[in-house]
Amino acid sequence: MEWFPLGRIDEVPLGGGRYVETPAGQIAVLCNEAGELFAVHNRCPHRGGPLSEGFVSGKTVFCPLHNWQIDLESGQALPPDQGCVKTFPLKTEGEEIWLGLPEMQS
Amino acid sequence: MGNKTRKARLVVIGNGMAGIRTVEELLKMAPDLYEITVFGDEPHPNYNRILLTPVLAGEMRLEETILNDHDWYQEHGITLRTGCLVTQIDRVRRQVITAQGEKVPYDRVLIATGAAAALAPIPGNDLPGVYSYRDMRDVEALTQVSADGGEAVIIGAGLLGLEVAHGLNARGMQVTVVHRRAWPLDKQLDARGGALLRQAIEARGIRFLMERESAAVLGTDRVEGLQFQDGSQIPAQIVVMTVGIRPRIALAQAAGLACEQGILVSDTLQTYDPRIYAVGECVQHRGMTYGLVAPLFEQAKVAANHLAEYGRMRYQGSVTSTKLKVTGIELFSAGDFLGGEGTEELTLLDAHQGIYKKVVLQGDTITGILLYGDTSIGPWLFEYLRDKNNVASLRDHLLFGETHLGDAGHAGVNQAARLADSAEICGCNGVSKGQIVRAIRDGLFTLEEVRKCTKASASCGSCTGLVEQLLVSTLGGVYDSSARKKALCGCTDYSHQEVRDAIRKEKLLSVRDVFRYLDWRHPGGCATCRPAVNYYVRTAWPAESKDDPSARFINERAHANIQKDGTYSVVPRIYGGVTTPAELKRIAEVAERHAVPMVKFTGGQRLDLLGVRKEKLPLIWAELDMPSGYAYGKALRTVKSCVGKEFCRFGVQDSTQLAIDLEKNLERMWAPHKVKLGASGCPRNCAESTIKDVGVIGVDSGWEIYVGGNGGMKVRAADLLAKVKTEAEVIQISKAFLQMYREDAQYLERTAPWVERVGLEQIKSRVIDDLAQRVELAERLDFAIAQEKDPWAEAVSGRLDIHAAPLRRVSA
Ligand code: SRM
Ligand SMILES: Cc1cc2nc3c(=O)[nH]c(=O)nc-3n(C[C@H](O)[C@H](O)[C@H](O)COP(=O)(O)OP(=O)(O)OC[C@H]3O[C@@H](n4cnc5c(N)ncnc54)[C@H](O)[C@@H]3O)c2cc1C
Ligand code: SF4
Numbered sequence: 001m002e003w004f005p006l007g008r009i010d011e012v013p014l015g016g017g018r019y020v021e022t023p024a025g026q027i028a029v030l031c032n033e034a035g036e037l038f039a040v041h042n043r044c045p046h047r048g049g050p051l052s053e054g055f056v057s058g059k060t061v062f063c064p065l066h067n068w069q070i071d072l073e074s075g076q077a078l079p080p081d082q083g084c085v086k087t088f089p090l091k092t093e094g095e096e097i098w099l100g101l102p103e104m105q106s
Numbered sequence: 107m108g109n110k111t112r113k114a115r116l117v118v119i120g121n122g123m124a125g126i127r128t129v130e131e132l133l134k135m136a137p138d139l140y141e142i143t144v145f146g147d148e149p150h151p152n153y154n155r156i157l158l159t160p161v162l163a164g165e166m167r168l169e170e171t172i173l174n175d176h177d178w179y180q181e182h183g184i185t186l187r188t189g190c191l192v193t194q195i196d197r198v199r200r201q202v203i204t205a206q207g208e209k210v211p212y213d214r215v216l217i218a219t220g221a222a223a224a225l226a227p228i229p230g231n232d233l234p235g236v237y238s239y240r241d242m243r244d245v246e247a248l249t250q251v252s253a254d255g256g257e258a259v260i261i262g263a264g265l266l267g268l269e270v271a272h273g274l275n276a277r278g279m280q281v282t283v284v285h286r287r288a289w290p291l292d293k294q295l296d297a298r299g300g301a302l303l304r305q306a307i308e309a310r311g312i313r314f315l316m317e318r319e320s321a322a323v324l325g326t327d328r329v330e331g332l333q334f335q336d337g338s339q340i341p342a343q344i345v346v347m348t349v350g351i352r353p354r355i356a357l358a359q360a361a362g363l364a365c366e367q368g369i370l371v372s373d374t375l376q377t378y379d380p381r382i383y384a385v386g387e388c389v390q391h392r393g394m395t396y397g398l399v400a401p402l403f404e405q406a407k408v409a410a411n412h413l414a415e416y417g418r419m420r421y422q423g424s425v426t427s428t429k430l431k432v433t434g435i436e437l438f439s440a441g442d443f444l445g446g447e448g449t450e451e452l453t454l455l456d457a458h459q460g461i462y463k464k465v466v467l468q469g470d471t472i473t474g475i476l477l478y479g480d481t482s483i484g485p486w487l488f489e490y491l492r493d494k495n496n497v498a499s500l501r502d503h504l505l506f507g508e509t510h511l512g513d514a515g516h517a518g519v520n521q522a523a524r525l526a527d528s529a530e531i532c533g534c535n536g537v538s539k540g541q542i543v544r545a546i547r548d549g550l551f552t553l554e555e556v557r558k559c560t561k562a563s564a565s566c567g568s569c570t571g572l573v574e575q576l577l578v579s580t581l582g583g584v585y586d587s588s589a590r591k592k593a594l595c596g597c598t599d600y601s602h603q604e605v606r607d608a609i610r611k612e613k614l615l616s617v618r619d620v621f622r623y624l625d626w627r628h629p630g631g632c633a634t635c636r637p638a639v640n641y642y643v644r645t646a647w648p649a650e651s652k653d654d655p656s657a658r659f660i661n662e663r664a665h666a667n668i669q670k671d672g673t674y675s676v677v678p679r680i681y682g683g684v685t686t687p688a689e690l691k692r693i694a695e696v697a698e699r700h701a702v703p704m705v706k707f708t709g710g711q712r713l714d715l716l717g718v719r720k721e722k723l724p725l726i727w728a729e730l731d732m733p734s735g736y737a738y739g740k741a742l743r744t745v746k747s748c749v750g751k752e753f754c755r756f757g758v759q760d761s762t763q764l765a766i767d768l769e770k771n772l773e774r775m776w777a778p779h780k781v782k783l784g785a786s787g788c789p790r791n792c793a794e795s796t797i798k799d800v801g802v803i804g805v806d807s808g809w810e811i812y813v814g815g816n817g818g819m820k821v822r823a824a825d826l827l828a829k830v831k832t833e834a835e836v837i838q839i840s841k842a843f844l845q846m847y848r849e850d851a852q853y854l855e856r857t858a859p860w861v862e863r864v865g866l867e868q869i870k871s872r873v874i875d876d877l878a879q880r881v882e883l884a885e886r887l888d889f890a891i892a893q894e895k896d897p898w899a900e901a902v903s904g905r906l907d908i909h910a911a912p913l914r915r916v917s918a
């Protein structure tokens with residue numbers, strides 16, 4: 001696991017998200033109303049909608065394209081929909097958000 | 107209260123439909139508040155009583171009617187005591203006592219003892235072979251005895267009487283139904299409908315004896331027949347009495363709780379003793395007792411809300427409708443369908459096809475509905491009845507339902523029941539009728555639940571009507587289609603109107619404040635309530651409140667339309683569809699410089715640059731240097747124009763200029779849904795003004811103003827609101843109309859359904875007849891628009907951050 005700084009906590013809007021470009025693809029960094037942060041691939045399992053633009057509430061993000069709901073801890077779509085999106089670890093140090101990416105073999 | 111180690115104890119007496127529904131609602135709101143014990147004197151976990159007849163008729167098995175199995179109770183930590191009758195509530199020691207002598211202490215009690223079948227007070231009513239029809243035990247007994255065939259006599263031709271007649275007939279018995287009135291179901295049908303029903307039932311081999319008063323059950327060791335007051339007799343091996351139900355109140359009475367017909371409860375479902383709540387058929391609220399589950403479920407919601415210590419909801423009584431659930435017979439009735447003094451009747455009778463429809467009107471509102479043979483429009487009519495909405499403009503098709511339903515998936519709205527199981531109901535999610543019906547049978551009762559479980563109508567929502575139809579035809583009277591009273595979304599029990607009232611009354615200035623003040627179930631809300639509540643806050647307090655971008659859909663947050671691949675489209679404002687060569691050149695250059703994948707004329711007379719990446723939006727806006735066209739917003743979109751009298755040989759008014767003026771006056775206006783206007787220079791109407799939210803048409807003497815038109819999913823021609831002389835009047839009236847719409851319509855309700863709901867008369871009286879109100883409304887709109895700035899200019903200047911760029915680019 002390799003950790004990368006992403007920016008300050010207050011750059012991610014409460015109840016919404018931002019995206020980051022990484023070697024592992026676009027990743028959505030999402031923040032719920034209580035300030036908890038989550039990171040998932042920025043591609044909805046339905047038809048690839050950008051999850052960074054959806055509503056976040058509790059542990060759920062609502063995809064902006066067709067309203068699928070995705071659990072941010074497991075990455076699983078909530079029933080009755082099926083599918084899943086990869087999740088990534090985040091940590092904060094002070095005001096800074098760090099993203100954990102699997103080590104790249106080169 | 108102090109003692110934190112012990113949870114409060116809730117004892118539920120009655121393991122039936124209302125009691126357990128209350129527990130379910132309670133668990134949703136406060137899963138850990140109580141240690142719950144449920145007593146039921148039946149041996150089963152909670153089952154669906156209204157499915158007893160399918161079980162009796164052999165169409166269903168007992169197990170299929172179970173709503174909550176033993177595992178459910180266990181999972182929720184509920185102690186269930188089946189086969190256990192509670193005989194006493196000791197209010198002094200705060201304990202309930204069972205027939206076995208067991209004592210269980212309580213902090214709160216919920217009485218949900220339901221009702222018992224009443225017996226006809228005639229000699230012999232206790233003979234073996236006399237049955238009632240209320241619970242699974244009755245069904246088991248009747249199943250057994252009917253195996254030998256023979257003659258069954260049913261006393262009472264009400265809903266239950268006809269159901270049990272149908273069940274026993276299906277089991278091969280000879281069935282005779284005896285009734286004191288002249289036709290069956292006299293509480294649900296008039297004489298004409300009764301005659302049709304009788305015919306249909308007789309055709310199945312069931313016999314009726316009408317206007318007969320029973321005098322005695324005959325027999326020595328067991329039933330042998332029934333004797334009437336006129337002395338005549340008929341033979342019978344069994345007699346089933348379905349002459350009414352009696353609320354089970356003995357327990358409450360003995361505990362000193364005030365009772366009349368039922369246990370008296372307040373609007374919070376509390377009895378005389380505030381620790382003791384009661385719901386279901388055993389209660390009497392504002393003088394009414396109910397015998398259908400829809401109102402009981404409403405009671406359950408309110409009682410749970412108070413048990414959960416939210417303490418906000420009030421139960422104010424219910425308006426109910428009934429359906430008969432005998433396969434092949436369709437019947438729907440509600441309200442005062444007999445009519446009489448001061449009422450009018452619209453009727454349609456097709457005796458040959460067995461169809462009879464009757465709508466009773468008092469003035470311009472529906473007060474009674476009776477449908478026989480074809481009940482498809484029942485729910486549609488019922489909504490008008492319950493909400494007391496004005497139906498003057500619908501009079502012509504009240505008996506036929508919503509007509510002109512086109513091909514785009516709306517055709518079936520009134521025909522769901524006749525579709526094949528494989529028919530697709532929800533086009534968005536590919537859900538068939540069969541799937542939905544199966545899911546409902548497995549224990550769903552509301553639209554919300556069907557959406558959650560099957561996805562049907564969860565996306566664009568245009569098939570909501572069909573799904574509601576299926577709920578009604580599958581559940582009978584259980585389903586309550588209370589659209590208006592419906593909660594805003596799953597996060598709250600409050601309706602749109604209740605939320606708006608609270609925002610105004612309590613001066614709530616942000617979405618968060620509203621969620622907090624109204625105890626939202628999820629503090630973050632959902633995709634339905636966040637934008638709606640934000641809109642309500644903004645319209646109520648345009649100056650004091652702040653817009654909340656996190657409560658806006660992506661389109662309104664990015665000020666551009668998101669596309670299927672995550673890119674965006676850019677539609678600048680082109681007032682009235684009129685542009686200049688210079689402007690066109692600039693647009694062309696921008697498109698070329700940024701290699702915009704497609705440039706397209708929209709259906710709204712302007713240009714669309716499609717396929718733009720989010721990162722590029724601010725730059726493109728800066729280079730275009732034009733205001734946003736709000737093509738993405740629940741807001742003013744376009745004002746379409748035609749050539750008008752400046753150039754056109756037929757034109758009598760300057761529609762182009764008026765369109766430009768209207769657009770300049772209304773731009774940046776947010777609304778419950780998108781708003782489109784049109785201005786045509788003569789009645790040839792080239793700007794299609796009659797399918798616009800507001801449309802004007804030039805005539806010799808001035809302008810005609812039309813409102814409530816729609817050209818989208820369901821076409822609706824606009825209604826003529828007024829005829830005026832000057833452009834200034836057009837602008838003022840348009841503003842007043844739109845402000846009334848902004849203040850009154852539900853979020854995502856376009857003007858077309860809104861105009862139908864409130865009625866043109868009401869709109870005229872505020873916007874046309876009352877000049878002072880018109881001025882005030884227009885001023886309020888001007889004030890609201892004055893608070894808004896062009897979002898593209900704001901973004902270009904850096905005052906508005908649409909988060910165009912990624913938060914970070916991480917390189918390996
Ligand atoms: C761009 C445009 C099509 C075009 O290329 O001409 C368009 C594009 C969309 N329309 Fe439209 N509508 C466009 C004119 C219309 C018209 C014609 C008109 O305005 O004269 C109608 C029928 C008139 C009416 O509204 O009554 C129309 C009725 C709809 C509807 C159905 C609305 C209804 O009440 O039934 C929707 C769905 C909705 O809003 O919920 C819709 C939704 C959409 C959305 C926003 C779908 C979405 O949510 O993503 C489309 C965005 C496409 C995209 O990817 O950018 N569009 N749409 C037109 C933009 C006009 C403009 O300049 O602003
Ligand atoms: C055959 C039939 C068909 C029906 N069809 C429809 C229909 O189509 N649509 C509709 O809306 N409604 C219908 N109903 C009515 C509906 O079933 C009732 O309105 C509903 O079940 C009432 O709910 P409840 O909780 O008040 O009472 P119940 O469901 O009767 O529950 C009360 C429970 O409490 C138990 N109990 C009572 N006293 C005690 C005690 N002292 N100790 C322990 N337990 C006790 C009872 O045994 C019972 O299990 C039908 C009813 C019947 C019988
Ligand atoms: S009709 Fe409108 S919503 Fe449908 S595809 Fe065309 S632009 Fe999109």
Ligand code: FES
Nearest residue numbers: 044047049063066
């Ligand atoms: S792409 Fe996410 S719901 Fe369709």
